[in-house]
Amino acid sequence: MSGTIITEERNIANALISGLANLPDVPTRDQVEEKAKQIAAIFGYAGDLRNIITEAMISVDTRMGAGVSLVDVTAKHDDQWVRKREDITWTYANAYENFLLKEGWAPRMVQSLSDVTSRILGHLQDPHSEGTTWNRRGLVIGHVQSGKTANYTGLIARAADAGYKFVIVIAGIHNNLRRQTQERIDEAFIGRSSDPEDRRSIGVGLDPGYPHPATLTNTHEDFNKNTAAKSGWKINDFSKPIILVIKKNVTTLTALHKWLKALNAEGDGRISDVPMLLIDDEADNASINTNKEDLDPTRTNAMIRRILGLFAKSCYVGYTATPFANIFINPDGYDDDVREELFPRDFIYCLDAPTTYFGAEKVFLNEETSQRIAKPIDDCEDFIPYAHKRDNPVPELPPSLYRALDEFIVARAIRNLRGHANKHCSLMINVSRFVPVQKAVRDFISLREKKIREAVQANYMMPESVSLANTYMQGLKQAFDAEYAAAGFTWAEVQPALNDVFDHLHIYVINSKSDEVLDYTKYEKEGIGLTAIAVGGLSLSRGLTIGGLTVSYMYRNTKMYDTLMQMGRWFGYRPGFEDLCRVHLSRDSINWYSHIADAAEELTQQVKRMRRDGLSPKDFGLYVRSHPDSLLITATNKMRSGQEVTVEQSFSGRLRESYIVSTDPDVNIRNFGLIAEHWKGGFGGRSEELTEKGIIFKDVPVEVIEDFLTRFECHSTFAGQKSDVVTYLERIAEKRPVADVLLISPAGGSGDEKPFALRNQVRVVGKDQPNGASWRLNKDRVASRGDEKLGLSDTQRKEAETLAGGEDGTGAVSDTHYRMVRNKPLLMIHSLEPRGEAVKGPIAAFGVSFPYGDYSTTINVVVNKVWLQQMQGYDDNPDDEEDYDA
Known part of the structure; x- marks a missing residue:
């Protein structure tokens, strides 16, 4: 398709979308078609209008916050019957x-x-x-x-x-x-x-x-x-x-x-x-x-x-x-x-999430807010390890859990100062699926709460010099300084407000064996805001709405998608106290949640994309089934017998990155040599163009990229995934013969002293690295968010913004939108400078992002028990819960 036609289509789509934006109601497809024909006539355009119409429909839907649907295009169904029936009251x-x-x-x-x-x-x-x-x-x-x-x-x-x-x-x-x-x-x-x-x-x-x-x-x-x-x-x-x-x-x-x-x-x-x-x-x-x-x-x-x-x-x-x-x-x-x-x-x-929704985007994906909200737990393993039995003794609780309790008490005091005294406020603690362990946790928390309560009663009206001599008061002051100093009140205002926190504070153990009912409505009827500390396992995790959940502490390890997302009780609406919410999780969980949040966002984008391409739910079903992450769901189901499973996978619209890299210095010297060699040769004779963060070679033949990836040395645990990427590139090569290559080299990074050397990007090394000359990157991500926009034209960036839409046209633009408009594979090459004792750099890494639209192209991937163990970590299957509701 020539550039002029694309621009023309773009102009018509933009004119159509702004025309529709003024309509009082969400227009029907027929109305959109009619308007599109009128605009096309003005532009003297005689081409195909289907994509323009579908895109306008999506844009209108999204801008108005109405979500987006994918329907069976072959079915004889009139979805306007509701409007046509005049007899409905x-x-x-x-x-x-x-x-x-x-x-x-x-x-x-x-x-x-x-x-x-x-x-x-x-x-x-x-x-x-x-x-x-x-x-x-x-x-x-x-x-x-x-x-x-x-x-x-x-x-x-x-x-x-x-x-x-x-x-x-x-x-x-x-x-x-x-x-x-x-x-x-x-x-x-x-x-x-x-x-x-x-x-x-x-x-x-x-x-x-x-x-x-x-x-x-x-x-x-x-x-x-x-x-x-x-x-x-x-x-x-x-x-x-x-x-x-x-x-x-x-x-x-x-x-x-x-x-x-x-x-x-x-x-x-x-x-x-x-x-x-x-x-x-x-x-x-x-x-x-x-x-x-x-x-x-x-x-x-x-x-x-x-x-x-x-x-x-x-x-x-x-x-x-x-x-x-x-x-x-x-x-x-x-x-x-x-x-x-x-x-x-x-x-x-x-469904669109309303703009006021406190969801995965804020908690895990947005760099700025997630640092404030998601707090890594590094000290629980010594007290209540991931893998424990129902009769494991609990000698004491981890300091981070007591810190979370201090935070909660301070947050409640601040909420009271904000006029939320008659609103609920809760702390959720989910560290074990076993009833005896949950009870032990409750007993420790109960004891601690009593001591804090006594300390507050004795000190809340005292001058600071006196009150801060008490250890428990010090703990509360530290929580205030570390987390809530910017919440709009001084410690001098918060300290006297601490006493009222305990008026309606109750501690519950929630499981099917307990007769304690977390009944917020009972308190509502009396106009009282309940201050609840809820300790539990699965019953807490699935579906139960926890009123005014402000602080969460969860140390559980499972990689089952549905279980984990359901455990995310901290998502929801937090009117007037979103800034006070804190979520304490293991580093593993934070990484895994971020990954899932990305995948869920990407599936929604896929629905929009498929709608635009006139596809049906069955196509989406095939896509989900061949999505790399669906393995975690199917494989566990089919692999109880221990045999290998061959699964079809599609990388359409996906980013695959070498998030496990080799720390062997010789391997990295060879990899940087390989990068310099290709760079010198212009990746198959292409000329380099500058971007805000390094350089790009456009329209590089896919064979050159395959050659680069084949010779690039990965850590052995990632080698299988690398060969899947190469195979997939080969599969789509006929339809997509060229790709872009981005050498990411940010201004101000160290390390470009030699010619054809990249400047480094600093990456923090997480705790508990795997053994054997490897480094697993945080959140399993190599690129920074937004890297995929590098090398795109202004027009393409605008188009990505239009795709992101949102109720008022301000939806967050993510890499998935940039991927859609680039519409060809992108190889990103990185030089990483590890920050942490365990790993020495620089270290070479890569990522390949694949365009959308190759839904039916799949490769076969063989999965065995070892792979599953690697991916899932400990077995934390909630259906084996002791506190299961009978």
């Missing part, structure tokens, strides 16, 4: 939106939730549509703790208004999570407490004349025959919708299937005139590799599919924050009566 939806406004939601947030849920509803089937049987399957990808429950509650309300009669919500695998969801649904949809002892109207039900839906479950009881019988409802009594909130386990699902079949199915075994909606919250769970019978994903999935199969008209919508859900990865066959895959063949919808 939005009783439930309006009541829900008013309820949210009363709960203090910003009107713009409520409006945007309303827009998004309308659009997701459009992806479902019109319940009044012709045809005796239909089913739709979709997936909504949100962010951890970013209001997925609020989203599906809004969807349920709209679906009920449109004519869906039977709704099932599958809420995770724990009792406390199911109960929490039931309470939310009671308040926001049913409008009546489902607690059998207390059937009063609440939430939306306080409006006069509210048509209460019926429920077959309550806050105390999951679904079973007796609860259903007690509710006195028959499924064909459909003056109002019926809703159930159930746990995801085989027993409950089987009981529901049996009841539906026996009580209500007609002769052919199907329920014909009842449109049903099934919401599967945490669709990635039960954990992929569980070995508990009742949570086996194959069996739970099969039962969900059987239940769907009983209804002639059904919609399944999975909700997840980890798009590596097992519905993508588990292509294993099921028996006939399971009828159809849960695979989201009809649509995938990525």
Whole structure:
């Protein structure tokens, strides 16, 4: 495609996007097409408008914060049916939106939730549509703790208004999570407490004349025959919708299937005139590799599919924050009566995180904020090691945990000074999956809290010279100086405020064996802000919302994607105290979280890209399945028997870097010699151009890069990955014969005394380096964020900004956007200067970023137990938890 055509397309797209930005509503595709044709006519452009239209759609979507969807392009589905049906009265939806406004939601947030849920509803089937049987399957990808429950509650309300009669919500695998969801649904949809002892109207039900839906479950009881019988409802009594909130386990699902079949199915075994909606919250769970019978994903999935199969008209919508859900990865066959895959063949919808969301970007990816928030734990191994047994003695707690407690007390005092006294404030401690260890931790924390409380009571009104003679007061002052000196108050103001911190401070152990309930609502009713210290394991990790979580301390080691993301209870909304939040994690976990956050962001970009290219969810499914990280999910599942597994992998849109480098001086001398040799020859005779941070050779033949990589010496543990990169370059070479080469050499770096030598980039050496002349870089990253924009033209950079979009056009531009506009492979070459005793430099490293679009090009990678062990670290499988909810 010639430059002029590209520029012309760019101009038309820009004109179209700015024209659409002024429209009061999100435009339909038809409206966008119409407008695009008008603009093309003005420009005298006769080319293909499809990309321009799709891009404009994405841009409008994203700018308005409406997220982006990928739909089955071959299906005959009209997603505008909601607008076309004039008979819908939005009783439930309006009541829900008013309820949210009363709960203090910003009107713009409520409006945007309303827009998004309308659009997701459009992806479902019109319940009044012709045809005796239909089913739709979709997936909504949100962010951890970013209001997925609020989203599906809004969807349920709209679906009920449109004519869906039977709704099932599958809420995770724990009792406390199911109960929490039931309470939310009671308040926001049913409008009546489902607690059998207390059937009063609440939430939306306080409006006069509210048509209460019926429920077959309550806050105390999951679904079973007796609860259903007690509710006195028959499924064909459909003056109002019926809703159930159930746990995801085989027993409950089987009981529901049996009841539906026996009580209500007609002769052919199907329920014909009842449109049903099934919401599967945490669709990635039960954990992929569980070995508990009742949570086996194959069996739970099969039962969900059987239940769907009983209804002639059904919609399944999975909700997840980890798009590596097992519905993508588990292509294993099921028996006939399971009828159809849960695979989201009809649509995938990525929700935007609201601008006020405190998420992975702030905690792990943004260099500036992550240094303040994420604190590495380096001292826990000697007290409560990663790998411990349930009867391991706990001699004492690590100093870093006591520091986190001091931080928490100071943060609570500052929040009180900010007027948050009636808001909750919590500290989460998650260091063990074993109940006895959790209790031991609670006892130590309890003792420490008592001593601090006594010290504060004796000293809070004393002059500093007296108060700071006390060790516990010193600890609080140190926490203030180190973390909160810039929070807007002096120590002289904070010290007297410390006393009130203990008014409503309670310590809880949260697991299925404990009868302690972390009940924030009880305190809310009395207008009290609870100050909670919650010690626990899995129950804390999955789904349970912890009110006002301010400080987190987690020392767990697992590399299971879904588990880790779910453990991220610290994500969410932190209005007025985001600057006080601290997350204490091992260095391993910080690195791994950063990696996952990158991967999740990249998958969302992939949805946008695929939408632009007119692809369908099944293409996304293939992409996820061949994504290097999906190995961690599939491999564990398939490798219990210990055999090798060959997996297909695609590097489309990925950055692969040599994050494990050799520290052998001879190897590095040879590598720098290789760099100088290629540099001298202009990487195949190309001329060099300057960038802000080194030089670039453009359009280098791929064979030259293959030759360079083949001769570049890696550490043995990375050699396999290097050869995968070379193989992949060969595979795409026909379509992509040239690449750019970036020699990163920042101004002011040491080390360019010789000709053809790079200036160094300083990198800190983390603790616990692997043995054997190797260095594993922090966060498994070599390049700095933003390096991929080097060598791009101003026009390309602007295009990347447009792609990043965001609600107001200010979405963060990341390397994935620069990768999209470069649209050819990029080899980055680095010289690293290690800061740390253990490693001497300089050390050569490289990274190759691959363009998007080669989804179907894959290479075979062989995985064995050793690889898995290397990647996963200790076995910390939450499904073996002692505190599992029975």
